[in-house]
Amino acid sequence: MEQLGPTAYVILGMIRGAPKSGYEIKAAVDGSTRFFWAASYGQIYPELKRLSEAGLIRGADSPTGGRKRTVYEITADGEDELLAWLRQPPETFEMREEGLLKLFFASALPPAEAAEILRAMRAHRLAVNAQLQAMEPLAAEKDDPYPLLVLRGGIEFTEWFADWCERMEEQILASAPEQRSS
Amino acid sequence: MEQLGPTAYVILGMIRGAPKSGYEIKAAVDGSTRFFWAASYGQIYPELKRLSEAGLIRGADSPTGGRKRTVYEITADGEDELLAWLRQPPETFEMREEGLLKLFFASALPPAEAAEILRAMRAHRLAVNAQLQAMEPLAAEKDDPYPLLVLRGGIEFTEWFADWCERMEEQILASAPEQRSS
DNA sequence: TCTAGATATATCGGAGCGATATATATGCGG
DNA sequence: CCGCATATATATCGCTCCGATATATCTAGA
Numbered sequence: 527m528e529q530l531g532p533t534a535y536v537i538l539g540m541i542r543g544a545p546k547s548g549y550e551i552k553a554a555v556d557g558s559t560r561f562f563w564a565a566s567y568g569q570i571y572p573e574l575k576r577l578s579e580a581g582l583i584r585g586a587d588s589p590t591g592g593r594k595r596t597v598y599e600i601t602a603d604g605e606d607e608l609l610a611w612l613r614q615p616p617e618t619f620e621m622r623e624e625g626l627l628k629l630f631f632a633s634a635l636p637p638a639e640a641a642e643i644l645r646a647m648r649a650h651r652l653a654v655n656a657q658l659q660a661m662e663p664l665a666a667e668k669d670d671p672y673p674l675l676v677l678r679g680g681i682e683f684t685e686w687f688a689d690w691c692e693r694m695e696e697q698i699l700a701s702a703p704e705q706r707s708s
Numbered sequence: 709m710e711q712l713g714p715t716a717y718v719i720l721g722m723i724r725g726a727p728k729s730g731y732e733i734k735a736a737v738d739g740s741t742r743f744f745w746a747a748s749y750g751q752i753y754p755e756l757k758r759l760s761e762a763g764l765i766r767g768a769d770s771p772t773g774g775r776k777r778t779v780y781e782i783t784a785d786g787e788d789e790l791l792a793w794l795r796q797p798p799e800t801f802e803m804r805e806e807g808l809l810k811l812f813f814a815s816a817l818p819p820a821e822a823a824e825i826l827r828a829m830r831a832h833r834l835a836v837n838a839q840l841q842a843m844e845p846l847a848a849e850k851d852d853p854y855p856l857l858v859l860r861g862g863i864e865f866t867e868w869f870a871d872w873c874e875r876m877e878e879q880i881l882a883s884a885p886e887q888r889s890s
Numbered sequence: 891t892c893t894a895g896a897t898a899t900a901t902c903g904g905a906g907c908g909a910t911a912t913a914t915a916t917g918c919g920g
Numbered sequence: 921c922c923g924c925a926t927a928t929a930t931a932t933c934g935c936t937c938c939g940a941t942a943t944a945t946c947t948a949g950a
Contacts, residue, residue: 532806548898559812566939567939568940596899612817612821613821623744624745628794629854629858631794633854634724634791643798650798672813683872715906730931750909
């Protein structure tokens with residue numbers, strides 16, 4: 527009995543309440559949890575097979591015209607499995623931020639260019655912030671308060687991060703020796 | 709001419725100024741960038757070979773007694789490559805946070821248990837915060853201000869996150885219908 | 891009608907990660 | 921000074937994950 531990875535629970539959670547095809551699961555992930563937990567087709571389709579064999583989900587053919595399509599719904603066992611996972615303390619927390627890595631090595635650059643790294647990071651964070659803001663109205667419509675709460679957390683986080691970038695940029699420029707404009 | 713991935717630049721950055729063995733590179737990463745950019749032996753040793761073949765680093769045998777050991781130093785080409793990378797805008801930003809994923813699906817749980825997720829997340833953030841705080845004195849000794857700046861960013865981030873968890877926990881408990889203590 | 895884009899499933903290559911295997915060297919308690 | 925735990929050093933395996941791509945059908949619009 528091999529235990530399930532977090533990706534399996536993303537699927538279980540996403541089809542809970544509303545059966546979905548693999549394609550729809552991917553779209554749901556991309557439109558909600560993508561910023562803190564992504565999933566690719568390469569994970570989803572094999573995982574659907576495994577979950578189906580384990581009896582945690584059930585697939586039903588539901589073709590659209592001549593195009594085959596399988597929608598999956600969660601089983602009672604699947605619900606139990608999802609609940610049990612939700613009750614376990616979370617384990618994984620990972621972050622990969624290339625901007626911070628560059629900033630870490632920024633002493634190889636003159637201060638003005640180090641500040642440029644922070645400016646680029648800030649611009650990127652603000653762009654993500656705008657995307658999240660755009661997603662908010664849709665999330666606010668729903669009954670479920672948790673996706674909205676998480677989304678607003680993302681909005682607040684990107685704002686905090688953008689602000690940190692701004693402050694650090696100022697700090698670097700303030701403490702830098704004067705640069706000649708060549 | 710295959711282009712290098714970020715892991716290659718971690719290596720280049722880490723040996724800049726002070727030649728290191730693969731083992732020492734791993735230790736340097738674990739003691740500094742680990743929280744926003746990790747690297748494993750499985751990446752480091754093959755990458756050292758590739759960088760060496762590409763002429764961006766140079767390996768020199770430097771055995772300790774009967775134990776063989778190769779220290780790598782950066783070449784002039786490697787320095788150029790590193791600088792060119794530092795001047796490119798950062799691309800990757802990824803986050804995988806199981807706690808947020810659970811919170812996203814928390815409507816399957818009673819509010820008290822949803823709050824429990826946030827409590828666990830907060831405890832974890834505070835533990836990481838303590839680790840980062842412990843690393844600060846060492847980083848503050850060095851001449852290079854950027855690693856310290858990044859480290860302090862991590863400290864501030866974990867504090868912000870822990871605070872957010874606390875606020876969201878309160879919010880959930882405040883808006884929840886009264887729970888009977890069974 | 892032709893085409894672009896959306897729906898739907900599947901798979902491949904590469905990157906990343908944790909764990910482990912294999913040595914040798916060092917330091918510490920007994 | 922012996923034995924043992926830990927540190928140094930390199931290498932590799934299996935797994936997950938991700939981006940990209942291949943294939944096919946359906947829909948909407950020029």
